[in-house]
Amino acid sequence: MAHPAPPVSGATVASDRSPVDSRGNSVADVVERFADAWRTAHTPPDLRAYLPDSPAIRRVSLIELIKVDLANRWGRNTEPKRLAEYVADLPELRTWPLPPDLIYEEFHLRRRADSSVQVAEYTAAYPEQAEQLSEMLATDDYHSTMMSAAEPVNLDEIEVGQKIDDFDLMTGLGRGAFARVFLARQRSMQRLVAVKISRDKGTEPQTLAQLDHDYIVRVFDQRVLASRKLRLLYMQYVPGGTLFTVLERVRTTPPEQRSGLLLLDVIDSVLTGKGEIRPSESSLRAQLAALSWPETIAWLGRRLAEALDYAGNAGVLHRDIKPANVLLTADGVPKLADFNISFSGNVSGDSPVAYFGGSLAYMSPEQLAAVHPDRPGTAEDLDTRSDLYGLAVVLWELLTGRKPFDDDSVTGGDRTALDGMLERRSGSPKALPYQDLPADCPAALQRALVRALDPDPDKRWRCGADMAQQLEVCLDARARDLVDPPPSSWRLRARRLMHPVMALAIAVPNALAIWYSYNHNRTLIIGKLDAQAQHRFDQIATLTYGLCFLIGFIATNVLLANLWSVSSGLRKGKSYDTDTLARARSDTLLLGKRNVLTCFALWVIAGIIVPLSVRASGNHLSAESYVHFFITQIVCGAIAMAYPYFMVNFYAVRSLYPMFLPHGGLGGKDALRLAELDRRSTYFLAIAAAVPLLGVAGATFIPAEDIPQVIVALRVLCVGSALAFIGVYWLFRMLEQDLAALERVVTR
Incomplete structure (x- = not known):
């Protein structure tokens, strides 16, 4: 503690055993x-x-x-x-x-x-x-x-060149109201670290040391200097500057000249200013260099949203999202720093504006209410959605050069400033300055920011992962086209035509299969019966096929009911809970499988019922006729499976499923279902390829003398199914690419 003078008359020497007054105060x-x-x-x-x-x-x-x-x-x-x-x-x-x-x-x-x-x-x-x-x-x-x-801590007394504990302070990296950050050499480990020096209060280091994420600055440890009431928090050194430096450049650069190269140029300037060596080209820098400015913002935002999601799942909130708290590596990777763990709720005193510095402009309405002396909100009311609001403000400002709310003219004390900010943030998202957004801003990026800036936390993204997925859509050209097709695209119009599209995709191949089955069987089986038996066969076949068609129609509509209800509600602006949306997404990806298996089952049932009904009516059919009829039904069932499967799934994946992505809530189960649909499509492609082979195999059961009568039908089947396979294979390849794009987004 001390190097006090020897006690003399009137001198005071502080001790830990201070006297106390009658109230117990020392x-x-x-x-x-x-x-x-x-x-x-x-x-x-x-x-x-x-x-x-x-x-x-x-x-x-x-x-x-x-x-x-x-x-x-x-x-x-x-x-x-x-x-x-x-x-x-x-x-x-x-x-x-x-x-x-x-x-x-x-x-x-x-x-x-x-x-x-x-x-x-x-x-x-x-x-x-x-x-x-x-x-x-x-x-x-x-x-x-x-x-x-x-002992008061005067941070201004700490200078470059000093040695504090195990650290040689080399250069200043930044400062805030309550801390200073230095680049330092840690003697014991012989490494460069960033040291944040602040007063010894709060539990920030213990909390931050638990966070280990690619997009969060890694905190190594802390040291407390009890004699000086200082806390030294030392962490990973990130040399590329902060987003605040990038923002300063953005404001002086015309919109048409902004791109990923601007970000790299700012980082390189910062590195040069620090005497750092500019890094060699890497895959990340090459990726950034090729991005437009909105894509660059989405690239940064996706990573920061993932970091907030990770921290939120660990029970940690940042509470001070702003450009200066986002550090950049030499490759441009953003890393969140300076988690404000010790935020203490309502702020006493005359000026929370001064207390928080420039951070107020990035705060959510509920966080502003928490620092407002007259509002009931507290820090306990905040969650990750508040951090995502701050992130959206940062990203909007980087994207446009201006904040979404005009807070630059804030003056007056705490109530005047906070009341004005709360009023500006209470308006509808429709009142945001959309005119500031660049012309090439992807719809997904605008949607991600606008939803995160909603004044009602319940209407924002549920978690950082949802916002990150939306930003990832901006970076994947195919996924972006699927989720936000052009206004004139057939995919948008087809969403309203679910029943007609499904009817065509299922009914047309089945109708062709029925026509082939009836004519093929009439030549080989029905034509050999007497007139009365032929009439009876026609009656039974017509009744059976008609009944199966009706059952199939009902089954298709039942399978579409929930999907149609939810998709129609979404178009009208209705909101649904997470479970309802998850079920609708699952129904969409299972639509093709469920419908074609229903069709195949009905063909098999018809293949059993028709000949048995003919026999029950007193008409005798040979064993060969039974076998041939059943094989023909299997061939037609394969037709009814393979071709509708790809048409239905192509429609479901390209038109229906993407409309759920803007609403968030996608997770691991969705990725598994997409991957499962991808694998299943390979099996159905094999079935489509096998249709002409099944037709040829069935011909081996036809008596030699009857082959000339069906040779034309067999040729039509083989040539037609071969041509159809070409179309099916094209659908398969398109489906494969669409699923891969959706998997990339959902997996994030």
Whole structure:
């Protein structure tokens, strides 16, 4: 703690065992309250208001309060005072000589502010203590005599070139209201780190040390210097500057000249300014260089949204999202820093605007309410959605060069500023300045930002992963085209024509299969029966096929019911819960499988019922006729499966499924279903390829003398199915590429 002067008459020496007054207050308690007042004050607090009434601790408290007042006034250069002025203001100081340790503090505080201060001035001013002062002040090796429990931390005293604990401070990286950040060499580990030096308060390091994510600055550890009440938080050094530097460049660059190259150029300028070597070209830098400016914003935003999602799942909120708190690596990768874990709810004092600096402009309405002295909101009301709001403000500002809310003209005290900000943020998202957005801004990027900026937290993205997926859509050209097709695209119109499209996709191949089955069987089976049996066969076949068609029609509509209801509601602006949307997405991806399996089952049933019904009516069919009829049904069932499957799924994946992506909530199950549909399509492609082979295989059961009668039908089947396979294969390839694009987005 100290290097105090030897005690003399009237001197005070702080100890940990301070006397207490009748209320149990110690000198340390009194001094700590005064020191806290200085930390949040904009003008010097009144020292006399903190003096205790109890004579037991009043004198010692007075001396310690003067030390704190001296240190803050001279350290901050805020109305500095001399001891003589204290004596004039506080008559009780005249009743005994000033303690040497108090004179010692004033001398060194003045010496720090003006190196020309001489010892002789003090020995002359205090002749009775001249000998002792001459010895005390002869060395420049200053050691504070203040009580450690109340020692003020003057961060301005920390300079480049100093050694603090295990760290050699090399250069300043930034500063805030309550901390300074330096690039330092950690001696014990022989590595470069960023050291954040702040007052020893809060639990930030313990919380941040648990966060290990690619897009969050890695916190290594902390050290607490109890004697100086300092906390050293040392972390990964990220050399590429911050998004604030990028923002400054954006504001001076015309919109048409902004691109991913601008980001890289800013980073390279920062590296050059720090004497860092510009990195060699990498895949990440090449990727960034090829991006438009909106795509660059989406690229940055997706990573930051993932970081907030990770932190939110770990129970950590950032609460201070702003450009200066996003660091950039040499390759342009953003990393969130400076999580404001110790945010303490409503802020007392006259000016939270000054307390938070420039951060207020990036806060969500509920966070502004939490710092508003007259609003009921508290820090406990905040969640990840509040951080995502701040992220959206940052991204909008980077995208356009301006914030979405005009907060640049904020003036006045806390209530005036906060009330104005809350009013501007309470309006509908439709009132946002869309005219500021660049012409090439993807719809997905606009949607991601607008939804995150909704004044109602319940209408924002549920989590960072949902917002990240939306931003990922902007970076994948195929996914972007699927989710936001051109206004004139057939895919948009087809969403309203679900029943007609499904009817055509299923009914046409089945109708062709029925026509082939009927004509093929009439030649080989029905034509060999007498007229009455033929009539009876026609009746049974017509009734069976008609009944199966009706069942298939009903089944298709039942399978479409939930999907049609949800998709129709979404078009009308209706909201649905996560489970309902998840079920609708699942129904969409299973639509083709369910319908074609229903069709195949009905063909198999018809293949059994028709010949049995014919026999039950008194008409005899040979065993060969039974086998041939059933094989024909299987061939037609394969036709009814393969071709509708690809047409239905092509429609479902290209037109229906993408309309759910803008609503979020996609997760691991969706990725599995997409991958499963991809694998299943390969099996159905094999079935489509097997249709002509099945037709040829069925011909082996036809008596040789009957082959000439069906050879034309077989040729039509083989040639037609081969041509159809070409179309099916094209659909398969398109489906494969669409699924891959959707998987890329959903997997994120």
